[in-house]
Amino acid sequence: VKELMRRDIMSEMEKLYQERVQDIITTCNHKEPKRVPIMGKMSAWGIAYSGAKTRELIYNREMLVDKWTSFFKDIYLDCQFGFGIGIPMKMIWALESETFFISNDEVTIQHRENTPMLVEEYPELIKDPIAFMMNKIASRKFPALHKPYPENLEALKKAVLGLADLAGDSAAIIKRVREQYGVAPIVRSKLYAPLDVIFDRLRGFTGLAVDMRRNPDWLIEACEALYQHYMKNAENGLTGDYPFPVTTVHCPTFLGPKNFAKFFWPTYKKMLLRVKELGTQTFIFMEGSWKPYYDFLNELPPNCMIGNLDADDPIEAKKLIGDKITIVGGVPVNLMRYGSKQQCLDHAKKIIDACAPGGGFIFTTDKALLSAGDVKIENLIAVNEFVHEYGVY
């Protein structure tokens, strides 16, 4: 009897899962779904919510799945961005790097800027990006690669197995969440913008600022060279029209329209169009403000991009770019933390009234949830329940 009940629940959850996926695809094609989809953006917050510590979960998949998914029983969600720890700590530790580290709160993971490429190395990067980034850059970043052969090979073996474990962890969480809660993952493969590779991993804030002025041609050529490899890698990870490939975009908010047009947009626009050509669209976490770039986004064909706003106003974005782009936004995390329940509900209603008509809208928080205190939990529960009931078409 228990087994039959379990199967009934699973088939009910699978039905719910399929309905939710259909709603997401419908709204992302600018048609009205049955309900406004509600997206969760919890990362380390899932661990904080359960009261566990990150380090103990990295080596215990069963405990990780139990703990990280514990918030789904309390908070209404239709889909979720990111599952589990997300950072390949076992790989980082196998290669004896300290670029990523667990914070003093024992939950969140931080990253130290680590961009060891020298300006005179641009021609090598342009000639063969992957060989350069492995033979030169990786060997500067990872002490374990300096060990005598075959110890360095063993370190790589441990690193690749650590990476496989991480993928297994995420898959186990996704399976649990699908079977138990009918909640869908919204993104899967990664689409890394070429200029962000240079900004995040090779030259950093200072280097990029100098290169844009002193070595613009090298920078443009390097973006083109990186485009080939990163596009191909993203294509390998695509699995039909859903879940969507994802970019978390970092440097545009610091560029301004002139540098955005010259360095960021040409290769990234090509990526977005290629993804569209392959039958899906790209989910972009638009860090900082993208308002200066709305004219560029309006160059895109409709239903090419799903834009998760960070510092920008969803209501204004719906008016200015909402015909082309699916807007992902909602109640700011700060309001959820410091505001009253009524203030949060009023804000959610205002957003739904303005953004939901016609589709092209997914509800979420402005920022990802990291630490336990990022929101008052009663506000988050109340807002998502309200949107679920009010956001019916």
Next chain:
Amino acid sequence: MSEEKTVMELLEELKKETDWNPDEKTRETLVRRLIFSMIEG
């Protein structure tokens, strides 16, 4: 870095070693993911 082999040569060798995964296609996929993860690490 080892004087004997570059990182790319080590990665090629990793692709061929069967002791960590017997399936050639899986090894190739995982080594490709390792390369992109090392760039981000």
